[in-house]
Amino acid sequence: MIYEKEKRYIIPFTDVPSSRAEMPEISVDERRGNFTEVETGFPEAVAVQEAKRCLSCRRCLGCGLCLAEDNEDSIDFNIPGEELNLEFDEVIITKGQDNAFHPIKPELGFDVYADVITDLQFERMLSPNGPTGGLVVSPLNGEIPGRIAIVQGSSNEEDEKHLFSSLVLGVNESILALDKTQDLEVALISPVCQSFKEKFSSDAEQISSLGIIEGIPESVERKGEEGPLSLTYSTGGQNKTEDFDLLVVLTKEKISPEIMELSRKLDQEIQ
Amino acid sequence: MCTGRVDPAIIAKAFKKGLDGLIIVGCFIGECHYVSGNIQAKAKIDMTRRLLKHIGLNENRLSFQHCSSGEATRFVEIVNEFDKTIHELGPIGGESDRVKGPELFRKLEAAEAVLAGEKMRWVIGKKTEFLEKGNFYGEVFTEHEFNRAIDMIIVEETEVQEILGKLKEGVQSVKALAGSLAIPSERVFRYINALKRKEMVQLETVSGRSPLYKVIPQGV
Amino acid sequence: MKDKKMLIVGGGLEGVGAALENADKGADVTIIEKFADLGAERIPRDRLIKPGEGFVKPDLEKLRNQSNVKVLPYSDIKKISRDNDKIQTRIVKHSLLVDNSKSSEATKVGIKVCPVNMYDDFDEGLSFRTAFDYYNSETGNYNIYKEDMPACQRGCPINLDIRLYAGLIADGRYAESLAKIREKLPIPGSIGRICPHPCETACNRQYLDEPISICFLKRFVADVEINEGIEPDYETPEQKYSEKIAIIGAGPSGLSCAHDLARMGYENIKIFEALPVPGGFLQVGIPEYRLPKKLLGREVALIEKMGVEIQYNTRIGKDIAFEDLKKEYDAVFIAAGCHKGLKLRCPGEDDFEGIIDCVTFLRDQALGNIKDVKGKLIVIGGGNAAIDSARVGWRMGYDEVYILYRRTKKEMPANPWEVDAAEHEGVKFQFLAAPVEILGENGKVTGIKCVKMELGEPDASGRRRPVPVEGSEYVIDAETIVGALSQGTDLSFLPADHEFKLTRRDTFEVDEETGATNLPGVFAGGDVATGPDIAIRAVAGGKLGALGIHKYLRSK
Structure with a gap:
């Protein structure tokens, strides 16, 4: 399978209905005491409309325009794949480059607000090779944020190990962001701040310059139509609400199903 | 001139100049002197209508009709009919168009750039091939x-053309462009x-909290 | 360590690290990665960084220069198994369509002109990229991104070309659309009515609004043909094969296997069916109101027209010995399904008349063998067979119909639209209730003792495990009780001393690429190999078997 991420970029076409066609059925009264088929089938016009809803998903169109740009030497659309039968003495399974993650707590507005992003997206943004060339900006409007919050994103009770390593990533990301951006404030909100500070007590000086808050994020709302994100989090038994220009959620990685299957088949751990 | 030679970019340009309607009359399908000229024309004009509709122009302002050279009466009928349609539609950028002027004219400028661009020309030119023989993969x-x-x-x-058009007027931030x-x-x-990746746009400077972008002129 | 052959799965930081480490020790390393490029840079997650440093990069340069490392990017493991201390693999390496050693300035222009726009996966969707582009911005190796198939097609167990047949319907070319479907699926009208459509679950349109109604589109083109009175023509190839092939069971798997073999040119195909009617579970498991049997019969008749013979009322193991079948035929395909209803395993179950498993209940109803319909019907279970039994019971005229399920509506494995339909029709649900004992008098069922449940911790399936509430037992009166827990295989047609390799669930162990069992010339597919599953996967099993049989017979 040639890999494709789940979140596909889709253009809304406006010439077809957005909801799917409903199957017409005979009424409940007509069903009692007999076995007449319940669903009566799409009328022709409905079927054609429904078929037109198909996006005809396709990546390369095979139009050959790239080839026409003087690339006959380097491009060939019809190089066949290769099948190899190989024998090994040992296998090491690693998690690969999927970067899939467990669902994010819906209240945090990921997928609703374009300025709520994952730690993985933030990581790419911080890279000089990344989409913004290392510039920290809000994907909502391209502006440089003044206040960023980095929070724990999963909705379930978590294992300590995950909370810890994701906080380390969050801290590292804020170190890089602060280094690259002027007049930036970063708040890190995590339920394991205390133990984190204890473990990294030798780096106390570096950590003290970061705003680390022991707490759990509760919900996110947009203030007005174009306003900042308003984040509510619980800390010390109380709820607090603050405004931010960018929210980064720390994700819990999810191993891809094919790697899980491989691990199960060979009865071997993932490294 | 064969209808197959009508350049879709000219159509957008005509509307941009304020034309209220445009009718293209050519030979019947199957009676083309150049075999497939009017089939090509149909593909191009269909696509142009889709594009014009997309940017908010009433697509009925563009009409493609067939009439042979001996049918003077039919020709008059077609033209009169179209004339009536345009009168009903009123002036361009008015009531009958989804997008009003001058916004519509700015969009027509982008449309002209799209139609003049090689992506559109190339893919439209492939229509017959794609439908009959298939693409490079044989689909x-x-x-x-x-x-x-x-x-x-x-x-x-x-x-993309709207963005590039705006940037040609001077450096802009993402926020200002979207606005x-x-x-x-x-x-x-x-x-x-993506345009940065294609080396068509670059970061010019950062003003306050706004990164400003500039167009990189493309060689021919 | 020296010359040890190692496979590293995954070309991320960890994979490249492991490859280099083992290569240094002298191992012969192959590293496989499903993406077009290896090695993304990462921010460390196990230690704090200092300002000024940041990303950790795998040493790809070193990897490429290491003579004992072989890199397989853009590759998938098709098959892997452990076999006597060795690991056998079949790997498919997709080709990069761009030869990066020959790329030039013109190659760069390619990304400007490519008309396809998509999310840049590598940058987590923060940018767009074109289909002709590089994947990892650091290595900058160009590739053309061509999907092997769209998401819907990949979701379909038989990989129907949905994009094409939907496009043909959109263009009004219904007959061509149906012909395209029939190339792979001989029973489109039936599947188009009852398939739980994994294709729609995969449909990309769901990320925009709602998935396309793919399944019913298939039904639409099949119905058009019937309504217009068109008799389709199947073409079988000129090259004919005379080997004799026996198929056990005329269900979706057996029929599909026969169809595919007939299309390949096999002329002597005989299906043995225990019942007097074809279709297997489609005939006697899926009720008439979901799938009219006349329609199913027509689709079967079309397969028969291709020269496939079906011998009814013939039970293998009783009317013909399995061993004789094996001797007489060049290949045997077992598609006997899962027609044994599992027991409730509670006291009283075997003591009274009026308790029946759902498989028998639905079959007897379908064959017209149930005469005595009165009183209250209770169905126990939460799967599709339970819903079918209840909706059938409601139609047959039972005074009241109940479904008893030990979890809640949310956990029901049945298709949600079927549950809604049952509710709509007036079937009553008792959630969080489990049977404790079947009650009866004078040899007849009079009711059922139940216990209330509550949901505890999630179990292996991820659903919360129901736990009985102590002292909450209660009794419901009932004249008929249908147990619809699950179905299993009935392998009584095999001789007692058969040598088949079976799984723990008493299903056949088959080769995933050919459907072959451990006995040469014997293949198996459908529910008898997978356990109870959806019809379209049974069709897939039949098609796999046909390919396996063809390969086997042609290499003999």
Whole structure:
């Protein structure tokens, strides 16, 4: 399978209905005491409309325009794949480059607000090779944020190990962001701040310059139509609400199903 | 001149200059002196109508009719009919168009750039081949699949051309572009990143909290 | 360590690290990655960084220069198994369509002109990229991104070309659309009515609004043919094969296997069916109101027209010995399904008349063998067979119909639209209730003792495990009780001393690429190999078997 991420970029076409066609059925009264088929089938016009809803998903169109740009030497659309039968003495399974993650707590507005992003997206943004060339900006409007919050994103009770390593990533990301951006404030909100500070007590000086808050994020709302994100989090038994220009959620990685299957088949751990 | 030679970019240009309607009359399908000239014309004009509709122009302002050289009466009928339609539609950018002037004229400028661009020309030129013989992978397209591919190019290329058009007026931030173009700002952000990757746009400077972008002129 | 052959799965930081480490020790390393490029840079997650440093990069340069490392990017493991201390693999390496050693300035222009726009996966969707582009911005190796198939097609167990047949319907070319479907699926009208459509679950349109109604589109083109009175023509190839092939069971798997073999040119195909009617579970498991049997019969008749013979009322193991079948035929395909209803395993179950498993209940109803319909019907279970039994019971005229399920509506494995339909029709649900004992008098069922449940911790399936509430037992009166827990295989047609390799669930162990069992010339597919599953996967099993049989017979 040639890999494709789940979140596909889709253009809304406006010439077809957005909801799917409903199957017409005979009424409940007509069903009692007999076995007449319940669903009566799409009328022709409905079927054609429904078929037109198909996006005809396709990546390369095979139009050959790239080839026409003087690339006959380097491009060939019809190089066949290769099948190899190989024998090994040992296998090491690693998690690969999927970067899939467990669902994010819906209240945090990921997928609703374009300025709520994952730690993985933030990581790419911080890279000089990344989409913004290392510039920290809000994907909502391209502006440089003044206040960023980095929070724990999963909705379930978590294992300590995950909370810890994701906080380390969050801290590292804020170190890089602060280094690259002027007049930036970063708040890190995590339920394991205390133990984190204890473990990294030798780096106390570096950590003290970061705003680390022991707490759990509760919900996110947009203030007005174009306003900042308003984040509510619980800390010390109380709820607090603050405004931010960018929210980064720390994700819990999810191993891809094919790697899980491989691990199960060979009865071997993932490294 | 054969209708197959009508350049779609000229159509957009004509509307941009304020024309209220445009009718193209050519030979009947199957009676083309150049075998497939009017089939090509139909593909091009269909696609142009889709594009014009997408940017908010009433697509009935563009009409493609067939009439042979001996049918003077039919020709008069066709023209009168079209004349009536245009009178009903009123002036361009008015009541009958989804987008009003001067916004419509700015969009027509982008449309002209899309139609003059090689992506659109190339893919439209491939229509017969895609539907009959298939693409480079041998996939034969249905009309619907082909239209979807074209729609995708229409939507995206129009937005890209609008962005480039704005940037040609001077450096701009993503926020300012989105504000003046009615394209969702998160999409503008991604287009700008993609245009940087294509070396068509670059970061010029950062003013306050706004990174400003500039167009890189493209060689021919 | 020296010359040890190692496979590293995954070309991320960890994979490249492991490859280099083992290569240094002298191992012969192959590293496989499904993406077009290896090695993304990452921010460390196990230690704090200092300002000024940041990303950790795998040493790809070193990897490429290491003579004992072989890199397989853009590759998938098709098959892997452990076999006597060795690991056998079949790997498919997709080709990069761009030869990066020959790329030039013109190659760069390619990304400007490519008309396709998509999310940049590598940058987590923060940018767009074109289909002709590089994947990892750091290595900058160009590739053309061509999907092997769209998401819907990949979701379909038989990989129907949905994009094409939907496009043909959109263009009004219904007959061509149906012909395209029939190339792979001989029973489109039936599947188009009852398939739980994994294709729609995969449909990309759901990320925009709602998935396309793919399944019913298939039904639409099949119905058009019937309504217009068109008799389709199947073409079988000129090259004919005379080997004799026996198929056990005329269900979706057996029929599909026969159809595919007939299309390949096999002329002597005989299906043995225990019942007097074809279709297997489609005939006697899926009720008439979901799938009219006349329609199913027509689709079977079309397969028969291709020269496939079906011998009814013939039970293998009783009317013909399995061993004789094996001797007489060049290949045997077992598609006997899962027609044994599992027991409730509670006291009283075997003591009274009026308790029946759902498989028998639905079959007897379908064959017209149930005469005595009165009183209250209770169905126990939460799967599709339970819903079918209840909706059938409601139609047959039972006074009241109940479904008893030990979890809640949310956990029901049945298709949600079927549950809604049952509710709509007036079937009553008792959630969080489990049977404790079947009650009866004078040899007849009079009711059922139940216990209330509550949901505890999630179990292996991820659903919360129901736990009985102590002292909450209660009794419901009932005249008929249908147990619809699950179905299993009935392998009584095999001789007692058969040598088949079976799984723990008493299903056949088959080769995933050919459907072959451990006995040469004997293949198996459908529910008898997978356990109870959806019809379209049974069709897939039949098609796999046909390919396996063809390969086997042609290499003999």
